[in-house]
Amino acid sequence: MSANFSAILYLISGVLFILALRGLSSPETSRQGNFFGIVGMIIAITVTFLSVGNFSSGFIYVLIFLAIGGSIGAFIAYKIPMTAMPELVAGFHSLVGLAAVFVAISAFINPEAFNLGTPGNIKLASLIEMSIGAAVGAITFSGSVIAFLKLQGIMSGAPITFKGQHPLNALILISIVILTIYLCSTQSSNLFWILIAISFLIGFLIIIPIGGADMPVVISMLNSYSGWAAAGIGFTLENTALIITGALVGSSGAILSYIMCKGMNRSFFNVILGGFGATEQSTSNQNKEQRPVKSGNADDAAFLMKNASSVIIVPGYGMAVAQAQHALREMVDTLKKNDIKVSYAIHPVAGRMPGHMNVLLAEANVPYDEVFELEEINNDFANADVAFVIGANDVTNPVAKTDPQSPIYGMPVLDVEKCKSVLFVKRSLSPGYAGIDNDLFYKENTLMLFADAKKMTEDITKNL
Amino acid sequence: MEIDPFIFRLSIFILSIFVGYYVVWSVTPSLHTPLMSVTNAISSVIIVGAIIAALSNSQEEVFSFSSVYGFLAIVLAAVNIFGGFLVTQRMLAMYKKKKKDK
Numbered sequence: 322m323s324a325n326f327s328a329i330l331y332l333i334s335g336v337l338f339i340l341a342l343r344g345l346s347s348p349e350t351s352r353q354g355n356f357f358g359i360v361g362m363i364i365a366i367t368v369t370f371l372s373v374g375n376f377s378s379g380f381i382y383v384l385i386f387l388a389i390g391g392s393i394g395a396f397i398a399y400k401i402p403m404t405a406m407p408e409l410v411a412g413f414h415s416l417v418g419l420a421a422v423f424v425a426i427s428a429f430i431n432p433e434a435f436n437l438g439t440p441g442n443i444k445l446a447s448l449i450e451m452s453i454g455a456a457v458g459a460i461t462f463s464g465s466v467i468a469f470l471k472l473q474g475i476m477s478g479a480p481i482t483f484k485g486q487h488p489l490n491a492l493i494l495i496s497i498v499i500l501t502i503y504l505c506s507t508q509s510s511n512l513f514w515i516l517i518a519i520s521f522l523i524g525f526l527i528i529i530p531i532g533g534a535d536m537p538v539v540i541s542m543l544n545s546y547s548g549w550a551a552a553g554i555g556f557t558l559e560n561t562a563l564i565i566t567g568a569l570v571g572s573s574g575a576i577l578s579y580i581m582c583k584g585m586n587r588s589f590f591n592v593i594l595g596g597f598g599a600t601e602q603s604t605s606n607q608n609k610e611q612r613p614v615k616s617g618n619a620d621d622a623a624f625l626m627k628n629a630s631s632v633i634i635v636p637g638y639g640m641a642v643a644q645a646q647h648a649l650r651e652m653v654d655t656l657k658k659n660d661i662k663v664s665y666a667i668h669p670v671a672g673r674m675p676g677h678m679n680v681l682l683a684e685a686n687v688p689y690d691e692v693f694e695l696e697e698i699n700n701d702f703a704n705a706d707v708a709f710v711i712g713a714n715d716v717t718n719p720v721a722k723t724d725p726q727s728p729i730y731g732m733p734v735l736d737v738e739k740c741k742s743v744l745f746v747k748r749s750l751s752p753g754y755a756g757i758d759n760d761l762f763y764k765e766n767t768l769m770l771f772a773d774a775k776k777m778t779e780d781i782t783k784n785l
Numbered sequence: 786m787e788i789d790p791f792i793f794r795l796s797i798f799i800l801s802i803f804v805g806y807y808v809v810w811s812v813t814p815s816l817h818t819p820l821m822s823v824t825n826a827i828s829s830v831i832i833v834g835a836i837i838a839a840l841s842n843s844q845e846e847v848f849s850f851s852s853v854y855g856f857l858a859i860v861l862a863a864v865n866i867f868g869g870f871l872v873t874q875r876m877l878a879m880y881k882k883k884k885k886d887k
Contacts, residue, residue, distance in 0.1 A: 347813060348880035366836070387863045417825065417861075424854070547825070551830070555798075573820065574824070580814075676821075680876055689815055694815075
């Protein structure tokens with residue numbers, strides 16, 4: 322196949338990937354978008370086979386390895402529970418990162434296969450591009466592994482900080498740059514291995530100080546990195562499909578990181594420098610005072626809801642942990658039968674990844690036109706009778722609007738307290754991730770329901 | 786003077802960043818999770834490089850120091866391609882509209 326013709330086909334596959342993302346602008350077109358993505362991938366792989374033109378025994382092995390990876394991927398995709406989506410995405414990011422590292426290594430050892438020169442005499446531009454691809458890929462890999470371990474609970478979600486952390490990270494980043502420069506002038510393979518090794522190390526060090534609830538930012542950021550790594554490799558291979566995809570994924574992840582940071586009213590650097598939860602907890606413990614709290618049971622909650630005409634549900638990460646989304650939907654079905662208007666309010670950073678709550682509600686068969694974003698629904702709280710907060714905490718804290726001293730001051734929050742009454746499902750009075758007390762607990766119109774989210778929801782349904 | 790082909794690729798790259806910027810802003814927030822899984826799947830187009838690396842050898846010797854990395858990368862990228870697209874499809878199939886008949 323001529324190089325020009327395959328380049329055009331790669332371009333087509335790049336365009337199909339753009340359409341795949343474009344389809345996600347609404348749920349109706351999204352399935353078609355995903356189909357475009359699959360077609361784009363098939364084109365890219367087929368063109369590669371044809372342009373390499375090597376259908377010897379190696380080709381059979383490629384198909385075998387493709388089938389092995391494919392069946393593992395398909396198996397995971399069908400088995401994974403929707404609540405584990407953040408872990409899955411973090412895990413997948415690590416694979417892209419590692420694949421980028423492997424391709425870069427292979428190109429470095431055998432540059433002839435990629436038309437990049439000979440070993441020890443690789444074209445300068447290619448060498449820079451593959452170093453960037455390898456370094457960013459390695460950072461994506463080790464960072465995603467840590468994110469995965471934290472999300473999975475294998476590693477504590479608490480930020481891990483130590484003295485001299487930031488200077489150390491800065492030192493490593495500078496040495497990556499210096500190593501790349503040296504690598505370009507010496508072409509030494511030892512330097513290439515060291516570059517990859519310290520890139521793995523920095524990926525690990527960047528993510529460990531970041532706490533569990535900042536995971537939405539971390540996952541989006543790693544999403545972005547995996548794109549830049551792919552783009553770096555795309556430049557090395559002079560492949561337009563990879564360059565376009567890398568740029569798309571890179572900017573997509575960057576935008577998601579920005580949206581998540583805005584949802585917490587924190588700057589990107591503030592999140593990356595980490596240690597948020599750890600430092601704030603100490604301040605909240607000092608002014609701990611006992612304030613009266615009204616608590617109730619499922620019966621009280623059912624009574625309040627039965628007499629309401631509109632109910633707004635505020636789900637959070639706790640709902641995912643308790644796997645309460647199906648029980649919640651059943652409760653809502655019962656409410657709807659009694660002609661009560663129900664809608665859902667989703668905060669941008671609810672859950673552990675962007676859009677986490679939406680997927681869980683969709684899984685529980687909640688129609689997506691009943692689910693609203695913060696800006697769409699925030700004015701409705703004043704007119705609603707009952708707000709049902711299930712598994713959310715900091716995102717409802719009115720302190721963010723009233724107390725400039727508070728660490729979450731300025732963060733956009735759901736105006737839950739404006740409802741006639743608030744039902745707050747929670748296991749205990751303990752503060753949320755930000756380590757601050759939620760003023761909402763002590764409001765006159767708040768009824769605390771201390772129980773497991775799933776069990777409480779089921780009990781309410783029985784009492785309705 | 787002839788323009789270096791690198792400049793053309795750089796142009797594609799920069800323009801694609803802008804395309805990505807506008808396309809992603811138009812993605813509805815409720816689909817942000819499928820957005821992440823699908824970007825994950827498409828970034829595995831890196832498998833193109835893995836295939837070239839794996840097939841770089843002659844017929845006699847399929848596995849060499851450099852092609853083994855290619856084969857490993859194929860497995861990793863394939864997990865991502867199949868896993869990413871299928872899990873996205875599974876998620877998107879769940880997004881339904883309110884039934885009209887009440």
